[in-house]
Amino acid sequence: MELRHLKYFLAVAEELNFTKAAEKLCISQPPLSRQIVELETEIGARLFNRNNKKTELTEAGKYFEKEVTALFQHLDQITSKTQKIAQNISGEFRIAYISSIYSGVISELIQNLKAVFPYVNFKLFEISTTKQIAALEQGKIDLGIIRSPIKSPKIKSQLWFQDGFSVVYNKSNLQINAEEEISSLKDETFVFFNKEYAPHYHEVLLELCAFYGFTPKVAHESNNINSIVQLVKNGLGISIVPSNIAKNNTDPEMGFIELKKVNLFTDVSLITAKEDESEITKVAVDFLLKKNS
Structure with a gap:
């Protein structure tokens, strides 16, 4: 059975007239009749009752028409999706981000991309900066959102925004009314990012504490910003987090003091492969850049 047999069958089923169906198919009637007979013979069932009138x-035949029509509709969908894949607007797009980036922005990004590229399967991964760089170099992700300088000949980096820092504490355990009181925290227990997980960020936190005249007593470490905030909420210490976290935290138990006097910032950058010119990447990067313009 060949595809042409099915096309010829549908033409006859629609016209219920061999002469008209042959004209529609731009062939003569005898070959059309032979094709239908071949089809009926192969199936082992008569599809048409035909006489001179x-x-x-x-x-x-009615059942066969219904199923073949559905088959061709599915074939059209397959063809359309194949074309979209060939045009680079389908397939899979992998986005990695660090935990300190507000997830609401990431959610908005996915919603926007899904509206523009409905056939794409978007995947999200929470990965540290160091691992993101390696993954991008190896082609395991398509877009990364990192927090630190980057040096790689294979990667293109664009500054997304600069983020300041804020002290975070549990209001029931501690009261800080102004930035001037930060130096009094020298005897407090701190919760920090793990040094091996984010070495550059860890060093920046130490610099911040040095600016206010003390060395922090780090009792607990984590490689996830949300875990750090939760540890602080549970009364296990205080911490210093990106101000982006403070802006998006509405928990009434938590207090934040922005460190405005110190001239220290962390760059949040968007990274892509240097040779990546795909339309999806361009739309994703443009969307994020506009969110902070």
């Missing part, structure tokens, strides 16, 4: 579908 009219042509009708048999019950088997």
